[in-house]
Amino acid sequence: MxxxxxxxxxxxxxxxxxxxxxxxPYAVAVAEPRDFVRSAQQRSSAGALAAPPRLREWSIDPxxxxxxxxxxxxxxxxxxxxxxEAHSQAMLFRGYEIILxxxxxxxxxxxSSRACGVCGGVHATVSSLxxxxxxxxxxxxxxxxxxxxxxxAEMFYDHPLHLxxxxxxxxxxxIVSVTNPELxxxxxKTLAPHADVHGYVTIKDLMDGFNPLEGSVYLEALxxxxxxxxxxxxxxxxxxxxxxLVPGGVSTTVSTTTFNEYYANLGLIFDYAKRLxxxxxxxxxxxxxxxxxxxxxxLRPSNxxxxxxxxxxxxxxxxxxxxxxxxxxxxxAPGIITEGELITTKLTEINMGIEEFVEHSYYEDWTxxxxxxxxxxxxxxxxPLSPYxxxxxxxxxxxxxxxxxxxxSWDTSPRWDRLSMETGVxxxxxxxxxxxxxxxxxxxxxxxxxLRMLLPAHDLPETELFWKIPEKLNAFERNRGRAxxxxxxxxxxxxxxxxxxxYWRKGETSVSTSFKVPRDERVSAGFWEAGRGYLTHHxxxxxxxxxxxxxxxxxxxxxxxxxxFGHPGPYEEAIVGTPILESVADDDIKGIDILRxxxxxxxxxxxxxxxxxxxGVITREVNSCGCTLE
Amino acid sequence: xxxxxxxxxxxxxxxxxxPDSGLRAAQTPDTRSLPFLSASGIEPxxxxxxxxxxxxxxxxxxxxxxxxxxxxxxxxxxxxxxxxxSLSARASAAGDVAKRWQELSHEATALPExxxxxxxxxxxxxxxxxxxxxxxxxxxxxxxxxxxxxRDLDFGTNWLARAATLSWPDDVVLEDxxxxxxxxxxxxxxxxxxRVVLLGCMPRGEDPAGTIRRYALAExxxxxxxxxxxxLGEAVGxxxxxxxxxxxxxxxxxxxxxxxxxxxxxxESEFGWGFSQPVEDAVSKVLDMVRxxxxxxxxxxxxxxxxxxxFDRSSPSGGESS
Numbered sequence: 015m016x017x018x019x020x021x022x023x024x025x026x027x028x029x030x031x032x033x034x035x036x037x038x039p040y041a042v043a044v045a046e047p048r049d050f051v052r053s054a055q056q057r058s059s060a061g062a063l064a065a066p067p068r069l070r071e072w073s074i075d076p077x078x079x080x081x082x083x084x085x086x087x088x089x090x091x092x093x094x095x096x097x098x099e100a101h102s103q104a105m106l107f108r109g110y111e112i113i114l115x116x117x118x119x120x121x122x123x124x125x126s127s128r129a130c131g132v133c134g135g136v137h138a139t140v141s142s143l144x145x146x147x148x149x150x151x152x153x154x155x156x157x158x159x160x161x162x163x164x165x166x167a168e169m170f171y172d173h174p175l176h177l178x179x180x181x182x183x184x185x186x187x188x189i190v191s192v193t194n195p196e197l198x199x200x201x202x203k204t205l206a207p208h209a210d211v212h213g214y215v216t217i218k219d220l221m222d223g224f225n226p227l228e229g230s231v232y233l234e235a236l237x238x239x240x241x242x243x244x245x246x247x248x249x250x251x252x253x254x255x256x257x258x259l260v261p262g263g264v265s266t267t268v269s270t271t272t273f274n275e276y277y278a279n280l281g282l283i284f285d286y287a288k289r290l291x292x293x294x295x296x297x298x299x300x301x302x303x304x305x306x307x308x309x310x311x312x313l314r315p316s317n318x319x320x321x322x323x324x325x326x327x328x329x330x331x332x333x334x335x336x337x338x339x340x341x342x343x344x345x346x347a348p349g350i351i352t353e354g355e356l357i358t359t360k361l362t363e364i365n366m367g368i369e370e371f372v373e374h375s376y377y378e379d380w381t382x383x384x385x386x387x388x389x390x391x392x393x394x395x396x397x398p399l400s401p402y403x404x405x406x407x408x409x410x411x412x413x414x415x416x417x418x419x420x421x422x423s424w425d426t427s428p429r430w431d432r433l434s435m436e437t438g439v440x441x442x443x444x445x446x447x448x449x450x451x452x453x454x455x456x457x458x459x460x461x462x463x464x465l466r467m468l469l470p471a472h473d474l475p476e477t478e479l480f481w482k483i484p485e486k487l488n489a490f491e492r493n494r495g496r497a498x499x500x501x502x503x504x505x506x507x508x509x510x511x512x513x514x515x516x517y518w519r520k521g522e523t524s525v526s527t528s529f530k531v532p533r534d535e536r537v538s539a540g541f542w543e544a545g546r547g548y549l550t551h552h553x554x555x556x557x558x559x560x561x562x563x564x565x566x567x568x569x570x571x572x573x574x575x576x577x578x579f580g581h582p583g584p585y586e587e588a589i590v591g592t593p594i595l596e597s598v599a600d601d602d603i604k605g606i607d608i609l610r611x612x613x614x615x616x617x618x619x620x621x622x623x624x625x626x627x628x629x630g631v632i633t634r635e636v637n638s639c640g641c642t643l644e
Numbered sequence: 645x646x647x648x649x650x651x652x653x654x655x656x657x658x659x660x661x662x663p664d665s666g667l668r669a670a671q672t673p674d675t676r677s678l679p680f681l682s683a684s685g686i687e688p689x690x691x692x693x694x695x696x697x698x699x700x701x702x703x704x705x706x707x708x709x710x711x712x713x714x715x716x717x718x719x720x721x722x723x724x725x726x727x728x729x730s731l732s733a734r735a736s737a738a739g740d741v742a743k744r745w746q747e748l749s750h751e752a753t754a755l756p757e758x759x760x761x762x763x764x765x766x767x768x769x770x771x772x773x774x775x776x777x778x779x780x781x782x783x784x785x786x787x788x789x790x791x792x793x794x795r796d797l798d799f800g801t802n803w804l805a806r807a808a809t810l811s812w813p814d815d816v817v818l819e820d821x822x823x824x825x826x827x828x829x830x831x832x833x834x835x836x837x838x839r840v841v842l843l844g845c846m847p848r849g850e851d852p853a854g855t856i857r858r859y860a861l862a863e864x865x866x867x868x869x870x871x872x873x874x875x876l877g878e879a880v881g882x883x884x885x886x887x888x889x890x891x892x893x894x895x896x897x898x899x900x901x902x903x904x905x906x907x908x909x910x911x912e913s914e915f916g917w918g919f920s921q922p923v924e925d926a927v928s929k930v931l932d933m934v935r936x937x938x939x940x941x942x943x944x945x946x947x948x949x950x951x952x953x954x955f956d957r958s959s960p961s962g963g964e965s966s
Contacts, residue, residue, distance in 0.1 A: 112914065128792060131824065131882015175880050183873075226873040227895070239880070240830045254823060254882075618881075 018430040022398055029448040030366060036287045040400045044373060045155055045580035050282055056401020059341035068092040071277070072605060074612075084573060084617055088589055088608060089419070092600045097608055100582065101418050102573050102590035104425035111409040114563040119145050119531070119555050120261065122563055126551065127255045129565055130618065134254020135168050135246065136563070136577070137551070144540030146332045149529050155327035157263025157525040159514035160249050162324045162345075163265075163276060164256070165306040166507035167245035167543075168436050170238065170283055172545025173439065173500050176616045177290065178224075181493055184610050185297050186224035186232075193596040193606045197304055199240045204300060208292030208427065217300045220293060231293060236246070245279045262527035280507055281472040287354035287501035288469055288477045290345060294497035294575050298490040307593050309388040312489030312611030314587040315353060319435035319444045319571065321364065322348030323543040323549060324506055326453065327513065334394055334538065337361045342451050345506045348541065349445030350430060354483075356448040360398055361541055368550075370566070373578040374420065380408035388553075389562075390537065404552035404564040405537060423575040427583060428566060432590070434577065436487070437568045437585040438615065440495025444500050465597030467501050470508065476632055489588075489614035494614070531558050544568050546616050569618035585612060784813075784938050786838035787821035787828070789844040789886045796853075796923045799845035800886075801928060812862055816938050825879035825892035828829030832898040840903040843912040843930065843935045844886040852924025853911030861903035867891040873920065904937050906930055 021039040022030050024472075032039050032391040072088045078293045083106055114122050120535070122145065127243050141159060146153065153161070170380035183189060191198045201217035214220040243253050250256030251266050258266045298617035320342040329343040339350045341361035348364055350357040358364065372379055381388075381401045388401045399405060416422045429435065443465055446452065450460040460467040464482040481498040484491035517523070535556040542549045546568035554562040574583030582590065592611045596603050769960070788800030801822050808818055817837070822827045832840070849858070867875075872895040875888040886907065893899045908930065911920035919927070 109915075131881070131884070134882075180877065181878050226874075227869055236826060239826065243827065243830070254827075 015430045016358055017367060018126050020284070020367060020369075022366065022542055025096075027565065030363075032398045032638035039398075040369075040402065042371070042402075042578045045576045047374070047417075047576045047580050053143075058287070058525060068600075069098070070600075072097075072608070074605070086585065086589065086608070086612060090235050090594060090595075090603070094572055096592040096595070097589050098451070099593045100586040101422055101426070102583055102585040103423045104573055107411055107413070107424050109409075109411070110565055111563055112411075114560050116535075116606065117560050118558065119148065119553065119560050122551070122553070122560065123259055123261075124255075124257070126563075126565060129567070130221050130544065132172060132618065133168060133287050133546075135164055135256050136542060136549055137257065137618035138256055138259040140262050140542035140551045141550050142540070143332065143539050143542055144261045146529075146555045147334060147538035147540070148262055148536040148553055148555055149532060151262040151527050151529045152330075152332045153263035154522065154524040155516045155523055156514060157518060157527070158325050159510055160264050160266060160268060160525050161259070162510040163514060163531075164246055164249035164259075164508065165323060166503055166510060167242050167249060167276075168253075169439070169503040169545050170242035170245065170500065173496050173503070174235040174238040174242070174286070174290070176496055176545075176566070177493065178238075178296065180616070181460075181610075181613045182224040182229075182231060182235065183226045184376070184613060185221060185301070185605060186226065186229060187221040187227045189604075189606060190221060193598060193604050194596055196592040197301075198485070199305060201300065206292075206294050206296045207299070209476075210294075212289040213595065214293070214296075215383060220297060223293075235285075237285075241279055245276055245283075247621040248276045248279075257560065258310050260526060262529050264523075265526055268525060270518065273518065278510055280504065280511065281470075283500070283504050283507070284469045285472045285474045285512075286385060287504045288474050288479070288498045290500050290554045291479050294494045295316070297493045300488060305595060308488055308490060308564070308639065311592050311607050312492065312586060312614050313486055313591060314488075315579070316434065316487045317433055317446075318349075318351040318366065318441040318444055318487075319346070319437050320349050320432050320445045320621040321541040321543055321548050322346055322359075322445075324510065325444065327517070337365075337541075342449070344454070345446075345452065345509060346442040346543065347446045347449040347451055347501075348437075349449055351441070351444055351448070352431075352433060352566055356445065359445065359449045359451065362393070362395060365393065365539065365541075366403075367398060367430045368374055368398045368404060369400045369429050369432065370404060370407055370567075371402060371429065371577050373427065374422055375409060375426045376413050376421055376424050377408035377426065380410055394537070404539075404550065404566060405494060405554060405562070406565050407552075408562070417482050425570055425573050425575060426585075427574040427577040428571050429577055432579060434574070434581050434583055435571055436615070437543075438492060438495070439502075439545065439547065440484075440487075440492055440497035442453060442479055442543060442549050443495060443499060446502075447481075447483055453544040455509050456500070457508055465498075465502060467498075469504060471499055489610045492614035492616075533558050544618075546572070546618055569615075570598055572615045573617060577627075585615060585617070588612075588615070651889060675798070700751055731815060739855065757885035782815070782838045784816045784839040785832075785835060786818045786841045786934055786938065787830075789818075789842065789889060790820075790885065791824045791884060792822070793914035793915055794915065795914055795916050796845045796908070796919050797847075797913045799852060799910070799919065800843045801852070801906055803927060806927070807931065807934070813938060818877060821889065822884055823850065824884055825888040826876060828877070828889045829893045829896055829898045833894055833896075838900055838902065839938070840899055841934055842886065842890070842903065842905045842932070843903075845909050846886055846907040846912050847908075847913065851909045852922070853909050853920065853939055854926050855909040856906065856926050856933070857909070858904065858906050858933060860907070861890070861894065864894075867895060869895070906933050907939075 016024065021033040021036050023033050024030050068091065070090045070092055072090050074086045074088070076194075078092055081105070085103040085105055087099075087101045087103065088097050090096070091098045108129065110126055113126060117125070123138045123141040126141045126184050127134065129137045142161075174443050190201075191454055193558045198218060198221065200219055204217045206214050206217050206220055208214070209215050212220075212225060220231070223229040228234060232434040246253035246256070249266060249272070250264070251258045258264045300398070304637075322341050324345040325340060326343040326345070330340040338360040342359050347359050348361050349359045350364060388399075389445075390399050390405045390407055391400050393405075412421075414421060447460045447465045449463060452458060457468050463475070464480055467481070469477045469479065479498065479501050481495065481502070485497070532555075536554075538553050540549075540551040541551075544567065548566070548568050548571055550564075550566045552562075553560065572584045574585075576582050576586070588611045590609055592606075592607055594603055598604075692824045712861060787806070788802075788804035790798035790801030792798055792801065803822050804818050804820055812818065817835070819831075819832065821842070846857075848857075867890075872891050875885075875891045880887070886905070889897070890905065908923055908926045911922050918924075
């Protein structure tokens with residue numbers, strides 16, 4: 015059964031419909047937000063509240079000048095040394111949906127591109143997909159290849175940046191020597207198992223490499239962002255925020271040299287991917303072996319949502335009626351995983367299960383704001399849609415004071431089948447591995463329990479990597495997955511490049527198709543992925559203008575606040591229960607394990623945070639951009 | 645069991661296909677030795693098909709950052725018949741603005757032709773006057789930093805767009821540097837300019853709107869490594885910020901000693917087009933200042949600009965410097 019919580023059932027032919035006999039099938043019974051601290055106290059008592067545990071409020075608040083921001087408010091139980099409460103707070107209103115209202119749909123490509131400063135092409139791409147679906151046009155095969163290759167390169171920008179510059183320093187000698195000096199001593203005596211690949215003899219050498227500004231892992235990551243951008247520019251002409259992504263393909267002028275130069279740089283990435291996998295295997299395994307409690311850092315249920323990325327040019331036709339076929343043909347599979355089980359890889363089922371709630375967000379509930387009518391009860395195939403679905407959503411901002419019992423975030427609460435879902439690069443590897451729908455190719459095999467990848471030789475020899483689906487989804491496995499994600503992306507890049515060569519060789523060199531802006535009413539959606547995972551743009555247009563345009567990003571899911579049913583969002587879930595493993599006195603706790611939990615998601619909201627320890631303020635940096643925000 | 649695709653065989657890489665040997669036996673190509681397409685003995689099509697038949701988008705100019713970078717931007721809005729603020733309508737007014745700009749500039753000349761190929765090669769938002777193919781080590785780089793569609797905060801980009809319509813000495817490169825600090829750093833490392841003039845609007849909140857501040861890199865304290873790390877952390881998250889660019893580029897010695905920053909105090913930072921009046925009034929003054937900076941002789945100190953031209957940031961009230 016696909017849906018357990020939504021009132022959707024399937025007939026014998028697999029056609030979805032609403033369950034019979036329900037007068038208000040999508041009714042929401044608002045529940046009291048789950049309060050972890052209070053229930054912990056209540057549980058420990060026999061009729062009366064126990065003595066309060068040694069709780070300490072711990073706020074990670076932003077100071078930001080230009081773009082979005084994330085704040086996380088936690089409560090630490092110093093008795094059990096665990097985080098017992100968490101609220102994730104997006105601090106800034108984005109408003110792209112409002113800006114886009116009434117505009118020419120083609121403007122959405124350029125304007126929505128600015129939703130994210132890290133993923134400088136994904137929004138433009140997904141916007142192009144949504145528009146070409148609405149316009150009823152299909153890009154030529156090489157246009158799809160170029161788009162795929164650009165997106166491959168974009169991942170090479172995102173993943174190293176996070177691993178080297180954002181998450182990496184959390185595992186550096188500079189940090190660990192303050193929070194867990196005994197681990198540094200141990201690291202100095204521990205040989206790195208993959209030293210022959212990455213060149214770092216001991217784990218301490220590796221941790222030195224993660225030191226900010228001067229560590230070689232850090233600096234190499236910075237350099238690889240340059241290489242990735244070169245590759246992006248070859249396909250997009252410009253990066254970030256390419257001007258060449260258009261409905262029906264790309265307007266890039268490509269040549270033999272374009273693909274050859276891309277290929278030369280891809281070789282560098284192959285070697286980097288081999289090293290990165292070894293580096294993160296060694297770091298993760300060292301921490302997990304040194305103290306198995308690290309597996310509880312950032313732990314949450316394996317509930318994942320992915321929209322898929324990298325189209326097969328021979329299958330993709332931009333038609334909603336064929337969306338399941340071309341979605342399942344993607345090299346990275348769309349999919350839903352709940353409690354570690356693959357539920358579906360059909361984009362129609364993913365789409366019909368999506369709802370977005372604003373119970374704890376600074377917005378007005380559009381279902382109660384208007385005349386009560388729902389814009390779309392079903393998609394064009396007859397699949398039922400919730401009033402809370404993106405095609406029905408309206409963005410109605412209502413700024414107000416923060417109240418954790420009521421409203422506390424500019425992020426909304428997207429849910430699938432009313433479940434809190436996470437998304438990320440590891441998620442797309444997970445769905446791809448379990449779906450086992452990859453076309454035959456020499457570079458990657460989905461085994462059901464993981465991905466077997468063969469990275470061609472460059473300076474380093476041909477190398478086979480196997481990413482195994484982790485038993486637990488925690489901070490370390492997120493980062494390890496992201497490191498293997500570079501290899502995953504690289505081999506898909508190789509497949510796409512070979513395809514591009516083939517089309518070029520056959521003389522199929524067109525990369526775009528002509529179109530006219532329709533004047534009648536159209537509804538469409540773009541499904542794609544950012545470096546951090548899930549990405550959709552839902553669009554409704556009429557008379558050549560946008561009526562509604564809704565953007566939903568990875569961090570909208572990951573950073574979401576509690577939903578109307580009282581369930582926390584993924585960051586919040588991951589923080590609650592995270593142990594404080596620092597080997598320092600309570601008053602000297604830096605909160606590094608909480609930060610590792612948050613950063614492992616690769617949050618996409620820029621903020622400088624102030625960690626209030628109760629004994630003063632420590633200024634720390636948390637990464638990102640504004641794409642979580644509405 | 646995996647098999648080779650036809651694509652792989654067609655690539656002429658000599659791979660063998662053993663359907664029973666799994667991935668390891670696939671013998672993927674060595675990327676150092678695999679012949680590139682042109683060397684494979686199969687000629688590519690002689691004519692490269694460029695995108696055709698694509699109906700121009702509502703903007704007759706490429707997009708987002710490039711919109712600002714490629715045409716002068718009108719200072720006031722133009723409404724479309726539907727009442728929706730149209731980007732294309734704004735762009736159509738560009739000609740008038742260019743004309744006005746030429747009238748007020750000292751050395752107005754015909755618009756140089758843009759070199760689209762070099763636009764591509766030079767990276768994000770690249771915008772350089774004709775002859776920039778000569779750009780390279782030893783040039784003078786005038787780099788604008790702006791935040792698209794945020795009125796005065798987009799000063800650097802839009803100022804450059806106007807300045808690109810004027811003539812400049814051969815060794816001067818005008819370029820939009822409106823990207824994150826590390827990206828700007830990589831560009832500077834490639835270009836290796838001998839002199840850099842950075843432009844932007846910065847809301848310091850200490851001076852009246854429209855105040856122009858000018859300072860030399862040599863006058864600033866070296867950034868603390870922790871500060872650089874913090875700023876880089878924000879930059880890689882997508883934040884475009886003049887101070888981030890200065891701190892990060894300086895840390896890795898990507899800026900030459902002869903670097904000057906000219907910044908304007910903004911008045912408006914809401915979403916939209918065009919400068920506020922105080923900032924619009926500063927445009928031509930900044931042009932004078934940049935003309936001075938790019939023309940002063942090699943080796944002359946960048947600390948002594950002519951008086952009555954601009955203000956000095958080091959002065960608390962933004963007063964004239966001597």
